[in-house]
Amino acid sequence: xxxxxxxASFDVNRMLATLPEDVHERxxxxxxxxxxxxxxxIYEAHQSLSHVYxxxxxxxxxxxxxxxxxxxxxxxxxxxxxxxxxxxxxxxxAPNRAVVTSAGDAWRLDLEHFREEFxxxxxLHRRLLLYTQALLTQMSQTAVCNRxxxxxxxLCRWLLLSHDRLDCDDLTMTQELxxxxxxxxxxxxxxxxxxxxxxxxxxxxxxxxxxxDRAGLxxxxxxxxxxxxxxxxxxxxxSPGRGxxxx
Amino acid sequence: xxxxxxxASFDVNRMLATLPEDVHERxxxxxxxxxxxxxxxIYEAHQSLSHVYxxxxxxxxxxxxxxxxxxxxxxxxxxxxxxxxxxxxxxxxAPNRAVVTSAGDAWRLDLEHFREEFxxxxxLHRRLLLYTQALLTQMSQTAVCNRxxxxxxxLCRWLLLSHDRLDCDDLTMTQELxxxxxxxxxxxxxxxxxxxxxxxxxxxxxxxxxxxDRAGLxxxxxxxxxxxxxxxxxxxxxSPGRGxxxx
DNA sequence: TTGCGTGTGTACGGTAACGAACATACCCTG
DNA sequence: CAGGGTATGTTCGTTACCGTACACACGCAA
Numbered sequence: 001x002x003x004x005x006x007x008a009s010f011d012v013n014r015m016l017a018t019l020p021e022d023v024h025e026r027x028x029x030x031x032x033x034x035x036x037x038x039x040x041x042i043y044e045a046h047q048s049l050s051h052v053y054x055x056x057x058x059x060x061x062x063x064x065x066x067x068x069x070x071x072x073x074x075x076x077x078x079x080x081x082x083x084x085x086x087x088x089x090x091x092x093x094a095p096n097r098a099v100v101t102s103a104g105d106a107w108r109l110d111l112e113h114f115r116e117e118f119x120x121x122x123x124l125h126r127r128l129l130l131y132t133q134a135l136l137t138q139m140s141q142t143a144v145c146n147r148x149x150x151x152x153x154x155l156c157r158w159l160l161l162s163h164d165r166l167d168c169d170d171l172t173m174t175q176e177l178x179x180x181x182x183x184x185x186x187x188x189x190x191x192x193x194x195x196x197x198x199x200x201x202x203x204x205x206x207x208x209x210x211x212x213d214r215a216g217l218x219x220x221x222x223x224x225x226x227x228x229x230x231x232x233x234x235x236x237x238x239s240p241g242r243g244x245x246x247x
Numbered sequence: 248x249x250x251x252x253x254x255a256s257f258d259v260n261r262m263l264a265t266l267p268e269d270v271h272e273r274x275x276x277x278x279x280x281x282x283x284x285x286x287x288x289i290y291e292a293h294q295s296l297s298h299v300y301x302x303x304x305x306x307x308x309x310x311x312x313x314x315x316x317x318x319x320x321x322x323x324x325x326x327x328x329x330x331x332x333x334x335x336x337x338x339x340x341a342p343n344r345a346v347v348t349s350a351g352d353a354w355r356l357d358l359e360h361f362r363e364e365f366x367x368x369x370x371l372h373r374r375l376l377l378y379t380q381a382l383l384t385q386m387s388q389t390a391v392c393n394r395x396x397x398x399x400x401x402l403c404r405w406l407l408l409s410h411d412r413l414d415c416d417d418l419t420m421t422q423e424l425x426x427x428x429x430x431x432x433x434x435x436x437x438x439x440x441x442x443x444x445x446x447x448x449x450x451x452x453x454x455x456x457x458x459x460d461r462a463g464l465x466x467x468x469x470x471x472x473x474x475x476x477x478x479x480x481x482x483x484x485x486s487p488g489r490g491x492x493x494x
Numbered sequence: 495t496t497g498c499g500t501g502t503g504t505a506c507g508g509t510a511a512c513g514a515a516c517a518t519a520c521c522c523t524g
Numbered sequence: 525c526a527g528g529g530t531a532t533g534t535t536c537g538t539t540a541c542c543g544t545a546c547a548c549a550c551g552c553a554a
Contacts (some may be wrong), residue, residue, distance in 0.1 A: 145392035
């Protein structure tokens, strides 16, 4: 089941939400609603894109796969952003991959019309640069987190980042996949998940993780989650619903 | 001795090099040559900038300091780029710090004139976005490297990234400072440096490291260095002089 | 020269994560 | 409802790095 609902409205994606009327009218007929399936590859490393994607209910991971096959996630994109930064930053391609880690929907826009709108240097241009800075923060904080924090802390961070981009408390996700995202062994995720479950923060069974106690996860996570969340909200506006209260 | 030479020409910095004549003429009278001293802080976390900096011979590290005092580097800026991304990306500030790790010179430009030129959406705008993508690559690869590679591999990567941005083979840098950059203990750097020295790749004494065998360092480094280097050259044009040959 | 500050070498036990192997348990399919 | 594929639990020895402690060594300055 790639998607259960009719495509969400534009307003579910922060880049498209409440755009000025003229931009909205130009883009509306060009935007195409597409379901994104779990595991679907949006782009491979060094591969040109044909469209730019604005997820609504889907979640996409940006990850790097090494020559020896091991991988690690560098960022997550959901309804807060856009997949295909390289298109408007000028590089066309990037050395990483983009893979759907939570099935759902997205709007997509072909390059020609996207570039046409971007070159107007209006509200969309402004938002995309702000989002890129937010993504930069997420990536750099991931670098710090990978260096200095434990698997359990990172699992908490990862669960929270995913939860922020979902409309429910249930993640369809195996521990094996999470391990690939975090760049650690499955066993490490397994034992960390066990501890979180024992503490009553999550519940899981065969490919499903349910968030029980968000606040508890936040308190077990390292400061990295909070830094990223706060910065994203500052740059892109308050997120609707979830997340830590602003300091 | 903050700088031994008269300020380098514009062309030493990739963002300013060979700009179209009209841009060059507008910027020339606004650019101010400044020496940057070792340890000097260009900006603190969440602090607004008064100028944007274009290093010529100086090297600046972008690093995050945690609440408990430990730190890790997320990126390096030298003659290839600009310090103060947040100014044109729209966020104004960032949660990281920028510290001079190798004394030298830079050009700087006050925000008013910088923004005036950026808003023209000309060649400088184009280059800055390309540079931001290059920095993004560097940060994301740092994240991967922090997760998957050994201290020795990361030391090699770090030395090479620094060497690329220097005009000599001698780094004025203590192992203690390198440890702060890599987010590891000084002892870890010490033993790794010892091995590299034993292998004849570097030589060091009290705050100075000399690169003896660049090719040897490249072969000991993880693929991360090569990925970042290749991508930066692709995005910003071939670097003058050093680095791995293009595939 | 004689310090003394600072940078580096080395050792120790402790810990977190790794790699591999295997046991169990769930759930879909036939 | 039986079977097989897949997800998870558990164990083992190994390794890399951490934290602490302390010894040494270089080089500037009095």
